[in-house]
Amino acid sequence: MFEQTHLNRHNDRIQSLARLLFLVMTLLLILPVVIILGLLINRGGGVISWEFLFAYPQDGMTAGGIFPALVGTIWLVGVALLASVPVGVASAIYLSEYARDNLLTRAINLAIINLAGVPSIVHALFGFGAFVLFANVGASILAASLTLAIMTLPVVIVATRESLQAVPRAFREACWTMGATRWQTIRKVVLPNSGSGILTGVILEVSRTAGETAPIMFTGAAFFLPFLPQGVFDQTMALSLHLFNIATQVPNVPEELPYGVALVLIGIVLVMNGFSIALRMYLRGKKKW
Amino acid sequence: MRKRNIQARKDADTRTLEWYTDKIVEWLIFVGGISGIIFSLGIFVFITREGLGFLTTRFEFAEFFGSINWRPTSANPTYGTLALILGTASVTGLAMVIAIPFSLGAAIYIGEFATGRVREVLKVLVELLAAIPSVVWGFIGLSLINPLIIKTFDVSIGLNVLNSGVILGLMAAPIMTTIAEDALKAVPETYREAAAALGATHWQVVSRVTIPAARKGLVAAILLGVGRGFGETMAVLMASGHSIHIPTSPLDSVRALTATIAAEMGETARGSEHYQALFTLGILLFAVTFVINMIADIFVRGSYRK
16 A cells, blocks of 8 residues: 655664664573573582582581571571561551651652662671660671661562552542541451562562671671571571682682582572562462452 | 530540551551661661761871772771772773663663563563572672683683673663663653654654653663662672772772672771771761662652652
């Protein structure tokens, strides 16, 4: 019907070129990391076994397994979640259900962005100054976990706020009309309809917390401990710091050992993240409104 | 007479247990709501508390920012951070040279060109890349990129600006991609439709309408990437080589501000001048990232995002 003019053809060519260029850039961003992960699996895969996961380090951490570090990471993440989830969810409820569009709300949002953006080593200094020294908790799981909790608080807040805001306003209005108070509405209508969305945020936080190293360096993670922590006032080993130590601090470590630790750490983080993403997609597909 | 009035008021009071629960919970949630502010202030207060001694007694502006000699443990200690600042700047600079074009390119492709399943898969991949812990990146620099640089450039050690810059670029790019894509997404669909209705090709719509309209959000993405690179600790600690001098080529080893704190904190005695100086570095890092985040926030506010 229409004959393509010279100008049309020119524009089409440029369009294809631009599209190709951006596709190549995207792939160049992703491919190196995929190759790196492949190399890690290739070199560290052989190390991983049940024994590696459940044995103690031996011979000055140049042999043996990672059990105390694995258990320590679980402790750190668990205690950090206990501290940050209630505070993070409360913060998100405030921002989503109570806050007006005013200066205070803007300050809160800026503070949350700032918490997420402050360098991890500054969080470490803060944790040391506030928990280890000022609160006099000493270097312990409690101090390290609280430091991690504050650092990862924005993850919970942002995810929770998003899932709260996804609940339609009509649901709330229907509830208010029945004479329910604000809190009754939140507890009986808003939270049940956003619970799984909050869960994706919590899983994401697990993944973030497990991988952090700098914040726990001076606040409670130990170089080597031949026993498991018995409570929150003990120090503990941690997977992330263990990787740093055997990669840089310990002499004569067999070459494949740190690859194995790195692989376990990446495995935990990516599985948790993948789980969170899958849950989010499933929920999006299921949503009725 | 007065007594009866009070009695009447009491009868009229219909506040139930629910009403009080509501008030208490509202108060608790408010405290949770401002927790972000409390903790942000807390960070500033506590690092200042520990570093104040250095700031009030030992700190000299000209030495601190103008000298390249960071020798806290020598008999006559000097606290010049110029080499550390330039170390951080060179690594972050190189990282941004890599990350800015690729993350913006990827954001444009994922946000504007890719459709359906391809788009979903790319988004998930980028999100997973952003999740890899920094200590693992540091290890990658140490064990994979280090030998590669030694072989390629025939140098004796491959822990340098190039190594940590590449790693930091790969680390920051996925996050910047996600933020930039959000910014493109936030441009109203009507803008695109109006341009398409005028006969613009898809690329013309993207380059002349979407990108200019999302400009502020894209700047915010870049700023947050810079902040991230500036504050990165473990990867830079492990891959930058840790030598204090002003870099003249990408193959020079450097030391970053963050890495200095991480490396020296364990060896200092509490309350010593060195210890306080490290907290002063922390104050500097906090201040710079705070300013970067605030500027990014202003840019985000200026865009369509709520």
